[in-house]
Amino acid sequence: MSIAQPLSIIGAGLFIAVAGVLIKYFGYTNLIAGYDPEKVTDEEGLADFVGTRVLALAALTLAVGGVEYVATSDGTSWYWYAYVGLVVVIAVWMIRGAQRYQS
Helix, strand or coil: CCCHHHHHHHHHHHHHHHHHHHHHHHCCHHHCCCCCCCCECCHHHHHHHHHHHHHHHHHHHHHHHHHHHHCCCCCCCHHHHHHHHHHHHHHHHHHHHHHHHEC
16 A cells, blocks of 8 residues: 555645634635625634634545555545545535625
């Protein structure tokens, strides 16, 4: 088994985590796609809401990297289906939930 793939996934998870920390704890709302400061009514609330979900995506990505590292290669990668499904659910949650912070 090659360690390159799990390490790349873990690296991506760490990158996502850095973005989540910057958004949630440092208020870098300009990292949020589609962010328009003229339409946002509660910038702090938006940063907290989106940052928390981005950190959840980071944790999910790190978990998949860990599973990819320890999983035996039997040809089935069921956890990727779960990952994609959860990413879609969290993305929709972020998009719909972020709308309440806009006027």
